[in-house]
Amino acid sequence: MMIVDNDLLSIQQARILAENAFQAQKKLATFPQEKLDEIVKGVAEAVAEHLQGLAVLSHDETDYGRWEDKYVKNQFVCSNTRRHLWGMRCVGVIAEDSKKQITDIGVPMGVIAALCPVTSPVSTTIHNTLIAIKSGNAIIFSPHPRAEKSMSKVLDIMIEAATEKGLPEGCLAYLKPISKSGARELMNHQNTSLILMSGVPGMLPEAKASGKPVIYGGTGNGPAFIERTADIDQAVKDIIASKTFDYGVAPSAEQSVVVDACISPEVKRAFQKHGAYFMSEEDSLRLAEMFFTPDGRRRAGMVGVSAERLARRAGIRVPVGVKLLVADRRYVSESDPYSRELLAPVLAYYEEDDWMHACEKCIELLLHERNAHTLVIHSRDEDVIRQFALKKPVGRLLVNTPATFGGMGATTNLFPSMTLGSGSAGSGITADNVSPMNLIYTRKVGYGVRTMETLGGANTIEKPCPESCFGAESSHPLSAETLQQILTEAIEVINAASAKK
Structure with a gap:
């Protein structure tokens, strides 16, 4: 008789998925925004044909809520969220200020570990998939045990559609078999860059203990x-x-x-x-x-x-x-x-x-x-x-x-989202309605607009420093030569310390 340990299998699967996603995301990171938008469009159109059936399946599986309302949420994601994603720039050059000569570059976080709630498993899974691909990230889901069938079904549909549109294999995946040990391994894996958790409060302490940034979309006593x-x-x-x-x-x-x-x-x-x-x-x-x-x-x-x-x-x-x-x-x-x-x-x-x-x-x-x-x-x-x-x-x-x-952004102009951040009490890194912009970091590019000689001008450095800075006797202005000497000595100290290491 063969004994199967689901925990060990789930842990091994988590490691394989994280490693595959890490390599696949390197390819995805080279895609321009237009290609990512094409994949998002294909995924949304493919899953839109199954929204009612998925709503019924998730209700029957979880016995939570009304399938008719779950269908409304599914439609909301595939229409409102998709519409707001259109035209949004998340990767590459996302903003330029020609006057200040500053450029913002959107950079994907990498591999996202995602846990979704049993209360809205399909709509949240669709939403998080769309915003992850839109922002050039790989995403691996750990399905909720009570919503395994519905989450697996919607993910299978989206994986097939995304692959047909050119998404590198491994960028969208889910854990099976499911176990807490597997989810824990996924969150703690060295290749995981961000944890996106919606409505799974029991796993929040472990997510925070992983040392990774956590976006927590919870509920609350509102x-x-x-x-x-x-x-x-x-x-x-x-x-x-x-x-x-x-x-x-x-x-x-x-x-x-x-x-x-x-x-x-x-x-x-x-x-x-x-x-x-x-x-x-x-x-x-x-x-x-x-x-x-x-x-x-x-x-x-x-x-x-x-x-x-x-x-x-x-x-x-x-x-x-x-x-x-x-x-x-x-x-x-x-x-x-x-x-x-x-x-x-x-x-x-x-x-x-x-x-x-x-x-x-x-x-x-x-x-x-x-x-x-x-x-x-x-x-x-x-x-x-x-x-x-x-x-x-x-x-x-x-x-x-x-x-x-x-x-959720239906009757307000908040971003249409099924993951609502609960960051105000320290649960996560943001209280936003989570969008693709929460799944990137912004690289700042600043062009030189002043010289060291300019910094030594009469309107800046050539002003007396307050007595509180250097004592009552130190009220002389800093010349450009003095400033240059201070900077040179500081750099020499830093280089010497680095050489010792």
Whole structure:
């Protein structure tokens, strides 16, 4: 009887893929932007023919959300993201300033290790593939174990299309068999230059421990604040549409609502009018117990489930067609499950006396799980909006828009992305909506525009240095000859030190 060790196989596969990708990316790095754009176009067109089937497959495999909404996300990537990529320059000369004589050169990072979320496996995989190729990078995916079939299917489609368009073999690949050991090896491999991680918080500590730059696209305990000057009916409709989309699993979806107390009765009526149900305290606690185990772990089967289905499980009688369950809360605390992220159509509801107290409540919520991802404010008071923008420890602030759609760039002019950076609390290197520009570094080219003699002119060096620089007696100007002597001596010291090494 042959015993197969999947961990060892996965580790070996990770090493092979990383080494192959490293060599293949060297070829890819020579491609002009126009050739990369041709490959991106071919990949997007090929996968566009399978978007609905992939949405159904990912829903059936994961049992998260609604396949119809996953189909919308797939379409969004293949249309909006692709449209924004068109004409963007990421490699080669990407900017020139003839006046300052500075040129920017876009340089790919190299080999990217990518982990994608079980909540949006297909759309995120497509998005990350397109932006990686666009920026001249190789990318290797470690599929989520619960979304292995759907991720493998979409990657097979894209690999075939990309190869036909000339992508060097090995630049787009995925790990199989899947294991944490294989993913860990991939992240730590010497040929991996960057880790692109979306919604896999359990692997974040290991990614950060690898010493590689990490772009983390997570979720977070994002609140929405309805301020007294807001268009209440529109704000409520936006929040419900956002929180019920794909049954609440979108990365920027609202997790709680903070409301100006003076408008709270009107806000509650609007929520009820548009399909929300306010639970009693007893019902709220019974539902909360279903989300987490006593030791704080998330229970299986509670993510991406409809409000009606959740209510039935908890034995809560709700009106037919209810879209959203709401729990009145007062405090943010470790012991209250509603202070945590609930990836379902469930909202915590807080009242505060004024925008300043609401500001503090939002900060508490944002920092509670340390992701500080996205905050929404519904207001017509520009001063209040500005104060929120200045004070909140958050990756993105959205104004008068649904968090789900505004965060991904559908109802805002943010870059259309399925990987939303969570960098404000130290989770990753950027809080951007991740684009190809996050997958390159910029080489600066600066032409000489002044000479050493010019630096010694009366308008620059020939000015007395403040007494604090050299003491009270050292107030004489530096001549060009003195400066040249200082530089020469410094260079001699550096060369001598280098020779000793």
